[in-house]
Amino acid sequence: MGFLNAIRSFIVVFNYFCMAFTLLLSIIYIIQLFVSLVRVHRNYDKTFSDDFHSYVDSDNLLPISLIIPAYNEQEHIVQNIRSLLTINYPMFEIIVVNDGSTDRTGENVIEAFKMHKIETSIRYRIPTQKIEAVYYSKQYPNLLYVQKQNGGKSDALNAGINISRYPLFTCLDADSRIEKDALLRLSMEFIKDSRTVVAGGIVRIANGSKIVNGELKGFSMPKKLIERFQIVEYYRSFLMGRVFWSASNSLLIVSGAFGLFRKQTVIEVGGYKPNTIGEDMEIIVRIHRYMRKNHKKYRVKFNEFSVCWTQGPMSLNDIRSQRRRWQIGLMDTLISHAGMTFNPRYGFVGLVSMPYNWIFELFGALIEAIGYFLIPFTLIMGELNMFFFIIYFLLAVSLGVILSEGSLVLEQYTHRGAMSAKQSIAISVYAILENFGYRQLITLFRVEGILKYRKLRKTWGKIQRKEFEQ
Amino acid sequence: MKVELISVIGLLLCLLIIGIEYILHYRLAELQDETAARTENIRRRLDIHVEGVLYAPTEGSRNAEIKALADEINGDFTVYEMAVAAINEHKGTVYRDDEEARAALIERVNEQVDPVGIYAKMLNEGDVYHKGYACRRLADLGALDYRDKIKECAKEKDRDLAYNAAMALCSMGDVYEVADYLLSIQNDTQYSGRIVNEFFAKFTGDRQELAERIFDKCNPYMRCTVIKTIAVYKIDAFRPMYKDGATGNDTQLKIACVKALAAFGYPEDEQILQMAAKDKDWVVRSSAVRGLSLLKTKTALDSVKHALSDKEWWVRQTAAQSITRMNISPSDLEEILGGYDRFAADAMKNVLYKTVDT
Numbered sequence: 001m002g003f004l005n006a007i008r009s010f011i012v013v014f015n016y017f018c019m020a021f022t023l024l025l026s027i028i029y030i031i032q033l034f035v036s037l038v039r040v041h042r043n044y045d046k047t048f049s050d051d052f053h054s055y056v057d058s059d060n061l062l063p064i065s066l067i068i069p070a071y072n073e074q075e076h077i078v079q080n081i082r083s084l085l086t087i088n089y090p091m092f093e094i095i096v097v098n099d100g101s102t103d104r105t106g107e108n109v110i111e112a113f114k115m116h117k118i119e120t121s122i123r124y125r126i127p128t129q130k131i132e133a134v135y136y137s138k139q140y141p142n143l144l145y146v147q148k149q150n151g152g153k154s155d156a157l158n159a160g161i162n163i164s165r166y167p168l169f170t171c172l173d174a175d176s177r178i179e180k181d182a183l184l185r186l187s188m189e190f191i192k193d194s195r196t197v198v199a200g201g202i203v204r205i206a207n208g209s210k211i212v213n214g215e216l217k218g219f220s221m222p223k224k225l226i227e228r229f230q231i232v233e234y235y236r237s238f239l240m241g242r243v244f245w246s247a248s249n250s251l252l253i254v255s256g257a258f259g260l261f262r263k264q265t266v267i268e269v270g271g272y273k274p275n276t277i278g279e280d281m282e283i284i285v286r287i288h289r290y291m292r293k294n295h296k297k298y299r300v301k302f303n304e305f306s307v308c309w310t311q312g313p314m315s316l317n318d319i320r321s322q323r324r325r326w327q328i329g330l331m332d333t334l335i336s337h338a339g340m341t342f343n344p345r346y347g348f349v350g351l352v353s354m355p356y357n358w359i360f361e362l363f364g365a366l367i368e369a370i371g372y373f374l375i376p377f378t379l380i381m382g383e384l385n386m387f388f389f390i391i392y393f394l395l396a397v398s399l400g401v402i403l404s405e406g407s408l409v410l411e412q413y414t415h416r417g418a419m420s421a422k423q424s425i426a427i428s429v430y431a432i433l434e435n436f437g438y439r440q441l442i443t444l445f446r447v448e449g450i451l452k453y454r455k456l457r458k459t460w461g462k463i464q465r466k467e468f469e470q
Numbered sequence: 471m472k473v474e475l476i477s478v479i480g481l482l483l484c485l486l487i488i489g490i491e492y493i494l495h496y497r498l499a500e501l502q503d504e505t506a507a508r509t510e511n512i513r514r515r516l517d518i519h520v521e522g523v524l525y526a527p528t529e530g531s532r533n534a535e536i537k538a539l540a541d542e543i544n545g546d547f548t549v550y551e552m553a554v555a556a557i558n559e560h561k562g563t564v565y566r567d568d569e570e571a572r573a574a575l576i577e578r579v580n581e582q583v584d585p586v587g588i589y590a591k592m593l594n595e596g597d598v599y600h601k602g603y604a605c606r607r608l609a610d611l612g613a614l615d616y617r618d619k620i621k622e623c624a625k626e627k628d629r630d631l632a633y634n635a636a637m638a639l640c641s642m643g644d645v646y647e648v649a650d651y652l653l654s655i656q657n658d659t660q661y662s663g664r665i666v667n668e669f670f671a672k673f674t675g676d677r678q679e680l681a682e683r684i685f686d687k688c689n690p691y692m693r694c695t696v697i698k699t700i701a702v703y704k705i706d707a708f709r710p711m712y713k714d715g716a717t718g719n720d721t722q723l724k725i726a727c728v729k730a731l732a733a734f735g736y737p738e739d740e741q742i743l744q745m746a747a748k749d750k751d752w753v754v755r756s757s758a759v760r761g762l763s764l765l766k767t768k769t770a771l772d773s774v775k776h777a778l779s780d781k782e783w784w785v786r787q788t789a790a791q792s793i794t795r796m797n798i799s800p801s802d803l804e805e806i807l808g809g810y811d812r813f814a815a816d817a818m819k820n821v822l823y824k825t826v827d828t
């Protein structure tokens with residue numbers, strides 16, 4: 001009897017812990033939302049006198065290398081390169097790194113852009129797998145195609161860095177599109193503050209949107225519920241989370257789909273870590289670690305007006321694979337840099353950002369998932385007051401809606417004109433609906449990522465995506 | 471019961487916040503639609519007016535069309551800017567290729583619209599961002615009457631406003647104010663470098679006078695930055711200073727001065743550049759190599775060839791790029807490409823594969 005009572009007491013205490021945890025997390029999120037609202041509002045006002053177009057012919061503008069790591073991307077790669085060739089930036093080079101694809105990725109690029117093999121010397125400032133050949137096109141002098149042995153995405157990016165000529169580089173996913181002015185806007189972060197070492201742009205879900213040569217030509221609501229939920233989810237993640245963390249120079253992740261880096265800094269920290277699936281987060285954490293350890297002044301920035309469009313997963317299986325991968329990437333990075341957590345040497349990053357990611361982003365999913373099973377169980381056992389349970393549930397849902405709806409308000413500020421008022425309001429319905437089923441499902445996928453960490457930490461998985469509408 | 475009461479209050483508060491958010495969201499979305507519709511409407515009407523102005527058969531009818539256009543603009547700066555852009559971008563009229571005629575036409579529109587008045591109002595009544603914007607536009611319109619007001623803005627604490635106002639003064643060619651502004655930010659090394667670059671590029675007054683005024687009072691960092699920036703303008707009066715710097719011990723000053731001297735491409739500077747090409751700092755060596763390539767003498771070519779096997783990759787690349795601009799004989803080229811020096815051969819191949827059609 002004593003043992004049963006102990007379990008019962010533990011469950012009750014854990015219930016209260018879950019509730020307190022959820023409320024605390026919601027309060028943190030609301031603070032994030034508030035800070036983000038203030039900052040986005042200020043940044044929007046600032047864009048009024050920000051004459052970034054005048055920098056097009058300025059000597060201050062830094063040339064950029066666009067690195068596209070490609071592995072079996074035969075469907076998207078040519079279209080993506082064509083879209084990138086039209087971006088509004090005076091000096092850039094595109095480096096397509098074929099990471100030992102087994103399909104026709106290489107042939108498609110070589111044929112489409114009439115490329116020929118050249119001999120060139122490569123500075124291996126970051127060790128990578130062997131580069132087998134470099135192709136160049138007279139017709140497109142700012143395009144290079146690199147053929148290398150398979151070594152993973154990080155290795156492909158490192159090879160691209162080795163071969164790049166320019167002081168800034170950006171890594172772009174083969175299945176993403178950046179808006180015409182996105183690079184110009186992002187490079188402003190480097191021009192206006194020479195301490196900037198990384199700047200990330202906002203990634204938006206392209207499902208339902210028509211994007212032609214880096215310009216949004218129309219939005220229609222995507223067909224599947226799962227795609228609609230992702231639109232709201234991305235707004236929340238980027239406009240609320242990243243704006244907040246960048247304000248305190250402790251942003252730990254810049255999306256792998258679109259980030260601009262100072263090449264010298266990335267070389268100094270040793271490039272992307274091979275054999276990791278969360279390379280985009282890992283490199284940022286390593287940069288924080290290196291810069292703070294060496295007492296260097298630096299900034300990791302986020303620009304909510306630089307837009308990159310990406311196709312979100314369209315099936316439950318794909319979203320499961322994606323979220324599992326993200327969680328494993330997060331866990332891998334946190335474990336690799338565990339020494340930074342609660343370490344005052346790393347300032348705000350070590351004392352706030354790292355613990356936040358451990359407690360709320362990593363274990364938060366676990367606690368939330370346990371709560372999903374335990375709270376109803378406790379209710380059945382009669383240990384929880386029904387009225388209290390309902391109030392708690394409604395409170396948790398309301399807090400979730402506040403955050404999602406707040407992100408939609410932020411979206412109105414940053415991307416005016418993207419959707420009609422009708423569409424914008426229609427999207428907000430999904431800010432409510434996502435709390436009933438979708439959010440719980442995502443939490444379970446994240447937990448699965450934690451549980452399968454050891455097994456899947458080196459597996460990328462492939463997500464089916466549809467073509468961009470042209 | 472207390473906890474439950476607090477929870478209910480919390481829930482009601484949440485619902486209230488959600489309600490406010492929805493209203494804000496709806497209002498913003500509605501405003502966005504209204505603005506889009508209004509802009510589209512204005513654009514359509516503007517197109518008609520602009521065509522009327524451009525294709526008017528007589529001067530009298532053109533005046534009438536300009537008047538109608540001014541009525542349409544009605545003191546709204548966004549509409550005014552759209553109209554000017556439409557005139558500048560309109561295809562198919564004589565104005566398209568005749569920049570002077572177009573400028574004269576815009577001047578006639580300006581007489582009716584009084585854009586200076588619109589921006590002056592913005593300068594007086596707007597927030598810091600609008601004020602900054604107004605400063606720039608007033609400078610574009612050559613509104614010298616507002617120079618004093620812009621000068622006041624250049625001294626403001628808000629960095630954006632001060633920058634925009636100083637940029638406006640730059641367009642007006644105001645040596646004293648621009649120099650004072652640049653000196654005021656000289657200790658902020660993260661910021662001042664690009665500002666110096668931008669300001670000298672936009673400055674419409676005497677650049678030599680501006681540089682002299684800065685050199686009088688500036689710190690070593692600002693001196694180097696200004697020297698590097700004005701290198702492209704090849705100001706002869708500063709050559710003695712460049713020569714001193716290029717042969718001195720201050721590395722940063724040496725980098726700046728070698729870059730400035732190299733830009734001239736004068737044969738009498740060859741000796742200094744030859745010495746700089748052997749400097750311990752690779753940036754100095756790289757600048758010197760670029761300068762030597764402009765001289766095209768036998769000794770300069772030898773030095774550039776030597777730099778092809780420099781220990782620093784960037785110097786090798788600079789040398790390879792420079793050598794293609796010099797009168798190098800095919801036999802010399804063959805010697806480099808097939809020679810024992812792998813660094814030199816690689817650097818040359820790198821450049822040649824991209825310049826010669828293979």
